[in-house]
């Protein structure tokens with residue numbers, strides 16, 4: 001059902017198609033990467049990053065390190081990590097997807113919010129290959145010099161997801177009037193709503 005709807009959207013409105021696939025990817029990545037942490041073991045890796053080897057939530061954390069380059073392993077690939085948190089650095093360019101996949105074969109998502117010099121045109125080609133959370137489509141970028149200390153990388157990813165969810169609902173509501181295809185749209189909303197709830201329960205966030 002959702003797939004049908006996305007095909008309809010593709011034909012009708014390119015911006016909507018972009019939003020839908022981005023939102024879908026974000027939901028996909030959080031389901032894989034942000035599930036509650038059981039046990040965890042953290043080791044130093046890459047250029048000052050921390051590789052967190054928890055069973056359910058293997059993540060590479062490189063947030064707030066002042067990195068001006070996208071970190072890549074010097075020798076062997078870093079296998080088994082699902083998420084790369086790069087929030088609040090000074091990264092300008094993102095390597096080609098082939099390079100990212102060779103370096104991090106199991107990666108399901110990247111968070112590059114709060115990199116003010118990032119060239120957003122590099123992200124366009126990545127979106128179909130790997131979900132990326134960024135400020136590129138956002139009028140209010142992450143304020144790295146004024147971070148909420150109680151909100152870690154996981155919380156920031158959730159906040160971004162919530163914003164995308166609100167945008168999606170808003171867009172669907174506006175489009176519903178135009179298309180007069182309420183059944184399809186309701187089904188799509190239900191699907192997103194169910195996925196979103198699952199994710200929130202998974203990370204123990206039960207608020208609205």
Ligand SMILES: *[C@@H]1O[C@H](CO)[C@@H](O)[C@H](O)[C@H]1NC(C)=O
Pocket residue numbers: 119120121122
């Ligand atoms: C961003 O990247 C594109 C494509 O590689 C390039 O053409 C453009 O000049 C870059 N923009 C900036 C501001 O560096």
